[in-house]
Amino acid sequence: MADNAVLEQIFSSLNLQQQVAAKYDPDLAVQVIAGPGTGKTKVLTSRVAYLMLHHKIRPQDIIVTTFTNKAAKEMIDRLVSMLRDTSIRVSDLMIGTFHSVCLRILSRYGHRIGLMKDWRIIDEKEIEVIVHNMVEKMPDQIRDYSLSLRRKVNLCLPKNGSDEWTVSPKLVKKQIERIKSYALLPEEYKGDNNHDSALAYFFENYQNELNRLNALDFDDLLMYTFRLLTREKCLPRIRHVLVDEFQDTNGIQMDLMFLFARGNHHLSRGITVVGDPDQSIYAFRNALAYNFQEMFRRCPIECSSVVLVENYRSSQKILDTSETLIRQQTEGRTDRLPLRAQYDCIFAPVYLNFPASFLEAPSIVREMLYLKSLPNLFSYDDFAILVRQRRQIKKIETALIEHRVPYKILKGHAFWELKETTSMINLLKCVYSENEKNAMIAALQYPARGIGPATAERLRTIIESKDISPFDTLKRIREGRIKFDMIGKARSSLIDFVNMIEACKKLREAPIDVALKEIFDKLYESSGMKQEYCYFDGKKKADRKPDSEPNYLNPRHRNVLVLRDYFLGTNSGNENGGVVTDSVDNTVVSGNNDKSDPMTNLNSVMEHFRNFFVSLTIYSNDTEESEEANAIKKQKYSEGLVTVSTIHGAKGLEWPVVFIPGCEEGIIPSLFGDGRSSNLEGDDDEDSENESDEEQKSEKPVTDNNSTKKKTVVPDDSLNEERRMFFVAQTRAKHLLYLSSVTDRDGRVPAVPSRFLTKELLSTMVDKQRALESVAAIKALYGNVGKKWLTSNSTFSLKQVVDDYTEFVENRRERFIWAGSIVRAMYQCNIQRNTTPTNLTSEFTTAAVQLKTGLNSPEKIKTVSPERYAPSTDTRPGVASPTKKHAPMTSTQTPPGSPNKRKSFAPSYIPSRNGPNALGVNRRLFAPSNERPQLQKEKSSPTPLSLQGSSQKKSSPTRNWNMVSTSNEGALPMKSENSDLKKAADPDPNHSNEDLMDFPASDDELMAISDLKSKKVSDSAMVDRPDYGLTAVAEPKRPNIRKPGRKLVAAPIDISEKSVSTNINDEESQQKSRFFVKDESENTTAAELLHNPDDMIVDNRPIIANAKTLADAVRETSAGSQKGRNKVKKEPTPSQYDIFSQLNNAKKKAKMNDGEIIVID
DNA sequence: TAACCTGTGGTTTTT
DNA sequence: CCACAGGTTA
Secondary structure, eight states: OHHHHHHHHHHHTSOHHHHHHHTSOTTSEEEEEEOTTSOHHHHHHHHHHHHHHTSOOOGGGEEEEESSHHHHHHHHHHHHHHTTTSSOOGGGSEEEEHHHHHHHHHHHHGGGGTOOTTOEEOOHHHHHHHHHHHHHTOOHHHHHHHHSTTOSSOOEEEOSSSSOEEEOHHHHHHHHHHHHHTTOOHHHHHHSTTOOHHHHHHHHHHHHHHHHHTEEOHHHHHHHHHHHHHHOOOOTTOOEEEESSGGGOBHHHHHHHHHHTTTTSSSOOOEEEEEOGGGOOOGGGTBOTTHHHHHHHHOSSOEEEEEEOEESSSOHHHHHHHHHHHTTOOSSOOOOOOOEESSOOSOOOEEEEESSHHHHHHHHHHHHHHHHHSTTTOOGGGEEEEESSTTHHHHHHHHHHHTTOOEEETTOSOGGGSHHHHHHHHHHHHHHOTTOHHHHHHHHHSSOSSOOHHHHHHHHHHHHHSSSOHHHHHHHHHTTSSOOOOOHHHHHHHHHHHHHHHHHHHHTTSOHHHHHHHHHHHHHHHTSHHHIIIIITTSOGGGOOTTSOOOTTOHHHHHHHHHHHHHHHSSSSOSSSHHHHHHHTTTTSSSOOOTTOHHHHHHHHHHHHHHHHHHHHHHTTSOTTHHHHHHHHHHHOTTOOEEEEEHHHHTTOOEEEEEEOOOBTTTSSOOOSSSSOSOTTOOOOOOOOOOSOOSSOOSOSSTTOOOOOOSSOOOOOHHHHHHHHHHHHHTTEEEEEEEEEESSTTSSSOOOBOTTOOHHHHTTOBSSOGGGSSHHHHHHHHHHHTOOOOTTOSSOOHHHHHHHHHHHHHTTTOSEEETTEEESSGGGOOTTOOSOOSOOOSOOOHHHHHHTOOOSOHHHHHHHSHHHHOOSGGGSTTTTSGGGSSOOGGGGSOOTTOOOOOGGGOOTHHHHHHSHHHHSTTOOOOOOGGGOTTSOSSOOOOOOOOOOOOOOOTTSOGGGTTTTOOSOOOOOOOOOOOHHHHHHHOOOHHHHTTTTSOOOOOHHHHHHHHHHHHHHHHHHHHTTSOTHHHHHHOOOOOTTTTOTTOOOOSOTTOOOHHHHHHHHOHHHHHHHHHHHHHTTTSOOOHHHHHHOHHHHHHOSOHHHHTHHHHHHHHHHHHHHHSOSSOOGGGSOOGGGGOHHHHHHHHHHHTTOOBTTBOOOO
């Protein structure tokens, strides 16, 4: 029959292990241990298809949970295409995150556990407010308790700087979440004889507050479903439950899994879980990787496991590295068979160490450019830069912008967290309910109408003191029936606000489609937000004229419109919101709409509101707005977009080329326990608050004060989690992988490479990208990637790339070399060709087109716009000669026609100090990265230690592990005696890493450096202006730049990244002087500079590209005009001239983008 | 002048 | 989402 044929086809693309997994007995339980790239999703979907086609299980009797809604959607898509020739209705499957599945169940059966109709889901923001308030208002005895020794859980953190400890709302929230992840109710928690009274108090109050709001929080969805299902068999027909990303489930989720799977039976049955313990990176959210073991223990029926080891993603070399990494953990990890790649690749992962932090991001981008330049090989889509911490993104973003690389940031700001979105939603909540105290208070404060935090706080108190509903309280204040002091402006704002809400409440009775539109629009207008966004936003106060042309292009305005569409469409045009809506409003609204009956209208409008709020919280993370926007961008950026993402955000994704910067202590791993990472003199801790239960010395003191555990004791796993994160990051790469670290992080603190970069791990890597080393290597790379090098290309020479790249590396990656020349700015460069082209027509970069120049030849550019873009002499061809690489000091000379000679900028005294003699030739420097001894150039002995974990956990039947595995059941856990490995796992960075660090400066060097520093200070005192200009102008000679033996650490005297980087890029200082001249007359702001129409002429995007330079220029200017009499107070605050604020401004101004995806073209 | 409002630049990961 | 600076109001 047809179904069988379809099945045949599905299974034909599975390997043996995958088939075993997919066809496993549907009534039993099976774990699929699916390492990275092993086809996890494929197995899952195939199994679902198998259950339905072969075992004839109805789709509605299967539950599939995924980690994200996006994953759910993808799975649906795959199933639909898989089963398109069958009669199966994929839409009948119950598929979604645990949260959305629970939501559906609760909407239908919630009343059975006394859930009132019309509950809604509270959002994260609101929770924060509630907890915050709770903490503020707690009775003294609770505060005393939580500071006392009697406490069981630490809820306190030291107040900023001082040693005073206060209760931290964040920790309280976290602990509450923790309790909830074990499905405990307040009473139950209090019943636990090891409970913490303060926490119990908070927990109880918090739950009460939610009850009063008739709201559930995220965890409540699971909690209430849990309670429901333990009492009643609501899902009697369920026959199989599948859980994706099982390593990220927490306690209550596993409980739910068993409950779902109980169906009509006494015991659970029919369970498939898929996941990888090594990729568990959500412990901070109470996920329990040991749920794999726990499941064995608790499963009432036979439970087996299948291990997938065929990796279809990465090259063997990448797997070697990542496997070595993950095996560093010898305790508490169940070792699995090593993954097998489908192909080898001669290019091992590259590890680069940079001596100074400002080198890292640009170097990565340049490296990327070389790879990208290879014709017909990569698109920008093929690159990803994965970071551990968000803050790392800034630098990378800057470098990308400077190199004009289009990029997107994954999960930048969620659309739903934008202030325009949240405030509109707040307003809607006010219309929806009388009781939305928090929404009302928030809405009153933004947009600014004279009611600020102080008034809001007093309002809150008075609202809470009354027995009537919050909105009634406001009304009575409006009418003067409740006395409330406020200044006139505030009072009238409040009156307006109440009137507005009342008017909107009236509108609810109109026919639904009219009502929704009118309410939304009225709120948007009357609240003043429309005014704000269309007329004011982004303008200075002086420029604000209400009668001027409205700016409908304002991104915030546009976002509001997007929200409006979403709001209006929630209930009707479902499709993507459909999962929620059609189940939530089961039978309540749908069919009968007697348009004339206001009651019906009111009901349906209210229902719509509720569905809207519900869908918000559940779906807030997928990219609603970008759908259409994305498509446009895709078109616009035909070469793709580089992805920048956190490691968490990258889970489940893959790219041909992956960069992981920041492989340093404090970043990977980031240990959060207490601000300082255990860098230098080790011995961190000392805050040992938790005199109670700590089985063993744990690395991080605060984060894990667990005593609420009721099941297994959780060992401190944070370091291992960091390692797993590193593992996840590495395994995203298909062909090429780069790790990098920096050994001088922004000056003061010498950073240390990550403790995970052990000798052994480094031995799997190389220090230079071999793929770009020779023409033959490049061709091999083409082969690996599966693309063809077209020899017919006459404008591109591989040989040239090899030469350029070689020079680039020899120059310590500080400059981008193209066609034999230094490229000072990317708009001078077209990486699509590197030989003299025969015809000059198409294919320029946009910028080149703008410049109306035919070529990537700097010379041409110079003639086009000499004083603007090529002021320096050395942009001529032939500059490749190393002696000419450094702009002579004349680079600071002003361009012709600019009369400026501002003294404060005078460079003359600098060379004497900072120039060749001061810094240069004699100085011994840090060992450059490519000479670091610990890095073996060749992989010496590839024999991967066949180490097996020592991890028979008492309770976990490891014998089951691998049971069904169809291949080499050889490697079972056994003890390892390997000392190298032991060392590798040594958590003490000072120990295990001492041989990894770059050579520190010798004592005399340090002396010299500090000498210079103090000297610099006195120098600048003499010219009575702050010193940043000095180093900015200084061009430290870089002697011997091509001799590998003598490497120079970039300007160790200078701590500031900005100034150093201006040292590096001479063209920047030239530009600087240019702008400096230009705006001498005025004390100009960067924003104004950025708006200078002149700049717009040459290139339609200088705003972005030059933002950094401009910011520097402005800084110079106002620093300079701050002549003499240093009014220190008036000195520009560093923040004001911070590059990134300028960048942000620039982005806003240029309205390039906002929200989730930021694209620079 | 004191209180308060407003704006602006800093933060681990997220369903 | 906290802290600080600068403006506004009573």
